[in-house]
Amino acid sequence: MILLIDVGNTRSKWALTDNTRGINWLLSGYWDIQSFNQKLWSAQLNELKHSVERDHKDSIDTVLISCVAGEDTRGVLNNHIKETLGVSPELPQADAEYQSQRGAKLVNSYKVAAALGVDRWLAMVAATELSIPPFAVIDAGTAITLDVVGDNGEHLGGHIIPGQKLMQSSLLKDTGRIAWSAQHNPDSKSDNDWLATNTQQAVEFGALQASVGYLESVIDKLHHHMSLNSIIMTGGDAEQLCGLLNRSIKKYVKYQKDLVLQGLFYWYRTNLLKKTADKANS
Numbered sequence: 001m002i003l004l005i006d007v008g009n010t011r012s013k014w015a016l017t018d019n020t021r022g023i024n025w026l027l028s029g030y031w032d033i034q035s036f037n038q039k040l041w042s043a044q045l046n047e048l049k050h051s052v053e054r055d056h057k058d059s060i061d062t063v064l065i066s067c068v069a070g071e072d073t074r075g076v077l078n079n080h081i082k083e084t085l086g087v088s089p090e091l092p093q094a095d096a097e098y099q100s101q102r103g104a105k106l107v108n109s110y111k112v113a114a115a116l117g118v119d120r121w122l123a124m125v126a127a128t129e130l131s132i133p134p135f136a137v138i139d140a141g142t143a144i145t146l147d148v149v150g151d152n153g154e155h156l157g158g159h160i161i162p163g164q165k166l167m168q169s170s171l172l173k174d175t176g177r178i179a180w181s182a183q184h185n186p187d188s189k190s191d192n193d194w195l196a197t198n199t200q201q202a203v204e205f206g207a208l209q210a211s212v213g214y215l216e217s218v219i220d221k222l223h224h225h226m227s228l229n230s231i232i233m234t235g236g237d238a239e240q241l242c243g244l245l246n247r248s249i250k251k252y253v254k255y256q257k258d259l260v261l262q263g264l265f266y267w268y269r270t271n272l273l274k275k276t277a278d279k280a281n282s
């Protein structure tokens with residue numbers, strides 16, 4: 001059984017599959033990363049281990065992790081999975097190049113390939129398997145990232161902007177009065193859902209509007225520059241943001257629930273096939 005985990009800066013999304021033929025999750029879910037501690041992870045991993053043994057008469061023998069949390073978390077995670085499941089996890093980084101099963105190429109534009117967030121890379125890997133370039137990938141999580149891939153699979157580049165929570169927390173942290181006002185006027189609700197008459201919602205609605213404005217303008221700009229085949233959106237805030245886009249922009253955007261986990265699956269399958277072919281040729 002293969003366990004795939006996507007450790008973001010807010011949550012860890014996971015999925016279990018028993019084969020490499022195609023995307024077919026047997027179980028999937030998420031854990032809160034803010035409460036990252038050995039005990040909690042032990043409990044969750046043990047629960048997963050037992051349900052695989054009990055319900056599927058199988059065991060977890062392969063663990064793959066996409067991790068953009070800090071180096072310490074990578075190390076702790078590595079040791080912890082080894083202890084709990086008895087498996088050494090694989091934690092890929094962004095590669096210089098990827099080739100899809102159809103032979104389509106994806107080429108990293110960063111001089112130092114591994115400096116590109118592995119979640120961004122894996123989301124593009126999945127998009128390379130699922131669609132034909134040129135395409136764009138938007139991941140609305142802790143940060144909102146945009147990545148654009150040209151005709152020949154070349155990564156043309158992208159953006160990183162703060163996501164909903166980060167926009168709001170930076171205002172609370174770096175101003176003198178916002179936190180105070182938010183605390184001292186807590187129960188008043190605004191009459192509508194986009195213009196606020198209290199601090200808390202002024203910050204919340206502002207962050208949403210900023211993200212929607214960014215997405216509409218960047219998608220519009222992309223369409224002026226190139227004729228994209230698809231724009232794929234993923235991440236914890238993607239559905240909400242998609243729903244707020246104006247209709248002429250929304251029609252271009254496809255939502256995919258767990259693009260990074262899908263990318264991790266394709267990355268693993270491609271590397272497994274390569275290893276098997278190399279072995280056969282040696």
Ligand SMILES: Nc1ncnc2c1ncn2[C@@H]1O[C@H](COP(=O)(O)OP(=O)(O)O)[C@@H](O)[C@H]1O
Pocket residue numbers: 007008009010011012140141142143163164165234235236237
């Ligand atoms: N059950 C949930 N727990 C936490 N965040 C959630 C949940 N459902 C939706 N979200 C939204 O998803 C965002 C995190 O998205 P996600 O893609 O998981 O981020 P990351 O990959 O950076 O950890 C949060 O900022 C929050 O607004």
Ligand SMILES: CC(C)(COP(=O)(O)O)[C@@H](O)C(=O)NCCC(=O)O
Pocket residue numbers: 008009010068115116117118119120139141142143144145160
């Ligand atoms: C941009 C990110 C913080 C996004 O992380 P997330 O929102 O998924 O938690 C992550 O992809 C990252 O740390 N990237 C490294 C820098 C880069 O991609 O240029």
Ligand SMILES: [K+]
Pocket residue numbers: 139140141142143144145235
């Ligand atoms: K993201």
